[in-house]
Amino acid sequence: MTKLPPLRDVIARHGLAARHSLGQHFLLDGNLTDRIVREAGDLAGRHVIEVGPGPGGLTRSILASAAANVTGIELDWRAVAAMEELAAEAAGRLRVIEADALAIDLSDLVPAPRQIIANLPYNIASPLLVRWLRQAALFERLTLMLQQEVAQRICAGTNTAGYGRLSVLTQWTCDARMVMRIPPAAFTPPPKVWSAVVSLTPHDVQPDPTRFSRMEALTAAAFGQRRKMLRGSLRALGGEALLAEAEIAPERRAETLSVAEFDRLLGIQAGFSMCRGS
Incomplete structure (x- = not known):
């Protein structure tokens, strides 16, 4: 130039x-x-x-x-x-x-x-x-x-x-x-x-669009009311049953969960959604 x-x-x-x-x-x-x-x-x-x-x-x-x-x-x-x-x-x-x-x-x-x-x-x-x-x-x-x-x-x-x-x-x-x-x-x-x-x-492996959208919804719910325990913030997505399946204590808050724990929670939540017919 x-x-x-x-x-x-x-x-x-x-x-x-x-x-x-x-x-x-x-x-x-x-x-x-x-x-x-x-x-x-x-x-x-x-x-x-x-x-x-x-x-x-x-x-x-x-x-x-x-x-x-x-x-x-x-x-x-x-x-x-x-x-x-x-x-x-x-x-x-x-x-x-x-x-x-x-x-x-x-x-x-x-x-x-x-x-x-x-x-x-x-x-x-x-x-x-x-x-x-x-x-x-x-x-x-x-x-x-x-x-x-x-x-x-x-x-x-x-x-x-x-x-x-x-x-x-x-x-x-x-x-x-x-x-x-x-x-x-x-x-x-x-x-x-x-x-x-x-x-x-x-990362070399990426989520498909549907999985990404589900993670958006999951994190929006989890962090939507930061002071709430996960049993409350995730009630609409499965609440205590979902958390028990993921082996995550229901009194924890969103900011304590690692990315790996969110990924595990997402996989289990997808199964919950299928069982509910969503």
């Missing part, structure tokens, strides 16, 4: 003032975006999907890697225009799609091997992640920047304040690690909170 204009100039030229309604906070420091891309590992031959590229700071770092190509999904038409300028310099390695990432199916977007590398908009990070976990088998790795609080919940262990439904769903399907913390001052405009980067590597 030819020498690219400073990102602040791109923002000014396209009127790309960050919009709170879109959860936008732009990371312009090339050293940090390069480091995020390095956390994704060797990208040679990989087809990378980026969500919410904004003015293209992280995109530039991905293009500077050995990635085969980059597909950017962007809802903000102002950023789409900025990204199309970058695509013109990328010798066919960058494609820009104007779309809502929550409404687009990534399965047919690019061929394998696929990776997602993204600075996720704060306001849709969690629903986006759960959507991708349902299709985790499609991806080699996901390298995601989110609010630090969300990153901590993703990686939280049992019996911690952050451990919850998102922790279980993520760790059930992926090896999850927090690999970077980024201060508010690194962003334009600065958010009120720290951010963090998580690296998610999907």
